[in-house]
Amino acid sequence: MSRALICGGGGSVGTAWESGWFAGLQQQGVWLNDADLILGTSAGAGVGVQVACGHDMMAQVNRYRAAGARAAAGGTTAVLNIDTDDQSAFRDLFERGQASGRNGDVAVRRDIAEAARAAAPTIELEAFLRTFKYLADEPWPASYKAACLNIDTYEFEAIGADLGGALQYGVAAGCAVPGVYPPIKVGRHTYVDGGCLSPTSVDLAIGYDKALVLLVSDAPEHEMEALRSSSTESLVITLDPKDRATLGENFMDASMAFAAVELGLEQGLRDAATVGDFWRS
Secondary structure (H helix, E strand, O other): OOEEEEEOOOHHHHHHHHHHHHHHHHHOOOOOOOOOEEEEOOHHHHHHHHHHOOOOHHHHHHHHHHHHHHHHOOOOOOOOOOOOHHHHHHHHHHHHHHHHOOOOOHHHHHHHHHHHHHOOOOOOHHHHHHOOHHHOOOOOOOOEEEEEEEOOOOEEEEEOHHHOOOHHHHHHHHHOOEOOEOOEEEOOEEEEEHHHOOOOOHHHHEOEOEEEEEEOOOOOHHHHHHHHHOOOEEEEEEOOHHHHHHHOOOOOOHHHHHHHHHHHHHHHHHHHHHHHHHHHO
């Protein structure tokens, strides 16, 4: 029985919510690090790697809680708000990229790649890589892949252990939102966040016996239809509608991350039995 876990994108809010959700599952004894494929896009790349490595996600929840307390006291945290005025041009490019898709108009992918290469990032490379310092001694999990755009070839790639190099660089590449973070070199090529072409890449689970899909942002309908029409049995988990209303539509708003991690934890506790039955049967 082969199993795929797809972790979709969702900005600072999605990273927190997904972290809480996996913690809720683990609290009920449901660990998903035995998946044959763990594919992360953007926020999902940063969270999915922790699942693949078998990390205790309650530790991450507790980090958010501590950061929330510091923020409430007027201090600084590592939870970054990347929704800036400078991103307006990139938002337009992302809309074009997602409308075209992973394998659509190469001119759109070229435009995104060249803009990413030319942009002065808000967060410099050294500071960005410190975000992933907890991965410095971790080997690449064989199951883990990060959705990326190769800005040398203008092609989508789900990058994994076969590229070589340090895991933290691969994860950073999957989270490297153009214009906010610098492009990241992994192996012979340079990459940015593949969420600029699809927030989810759900259809890459096709061919596995089972797929568990975790979505904060909506998946493109053509990806979902392809998965539904395949022989892969799927379970799709989405952010509870009432919680989405609470968190708002701006998933880049880091101020909502501290609420998001708690809502994710609560939903993970609720979903654990259903997910466990699906995963183990």
